[in-house]
Amino acid sequence: MGKFAKWVAGGLGWAFFGPIGGIVGFVVGSMVDSEATTPQNNNFSGSRTQSPYGQRATTTGGYVMSLLVLVAAVMKADGKVLKSELDYVKQFFVRSFGASSAQEAIKMLRNLLNQNIPVADVCQQIQKNMDYSSRLQLLHFLFGIAQADGKVDTSELNMIEQIANNMGISSKDLDSIKSMFVPNTDAAYKILEIDQGATDEEVKKAYRKMAMKYHPDKVSYLGEDFQNAAKEKFQKVNEAYENLKKERNFS
DSSP states (O other), X not given: OOHHHHHHHTOOGGGGSHXXXXXXXXXXXXXXXXXXXXXXXXXXXXXXXXXXXXXXXXOHHHHHHHHHHHHHHHHTTTSOOOHHHHHHHHHHHHHHHOHHHHHHHHHHHHHHTTSXXXXXXXXXXHHHXXXXXXXXXXXXXXXXXXXXXXXXXXXXXXXXXXXXHHXXXXXXXXXXXXXXXXXXXXXXXXXXXXXXXXXXXXXXXXXXXXXHHTOGGGGGGGOHHHHXXXXXXXXXXXXXXXXXXXXXXXX
16 A cells, blocks of 8 residues: 555544545545455544644644645636646646656546635635645645646635635735745735835744744644645745845844
8 A cells, every 4th residue: 555545544533524525535545455444444534633832733634634635726716627637736746746656646646636615615624624734735735736847826715715705815825825836026025914114023033933833844744744834935935034144144
């Protein structure tokens, strides 16, 4: 059994129920071998893990399913799904989680793309059951996949913004992550959630706050793969701060 199948067999937790469970239920059996789906080994209704920051968090399997359902919604946003888009998503998963997991994830994604996805209901389920840091990481993944072809399409951007709003992501956090992928003249300021009139001390304070908010350890309970993927977002914060230090000439 590959890593992806183990994630699923290891327990979908809360994602086994509600709209997410209804969407992925028909394909889960094809992604897990017979040993994992026998009654004695079936842990799909397993409980959530505990986040190290005091909030209940999802299992890795539940997180992966939530991500794939939302990826499918974003890919379907413009009314068509191209082979090149699937290739970009596969490359993203290969880069983040390895070739074997990517192949299994794409099989699941192909099935999800044929389903009607009630985005608002799915996002409400995620908001209710997933801690805020994990939701921020989901949003970062979606922007990364949308930009995989070199740009974020307007329809994809609209869908991601809809997802963010329905997941309870603040407008400042949405703008911060969006600025990591959608070029604009004040991207560094938006990433740090400040305006261009901020003092040097306010820039430093904002950096410390954002570095803490986006630190990879926030999703460490999901495992090393997701923690490594989260480092990209953390690096964007560091880059924004370094750019402002050079622009303003302070240390």
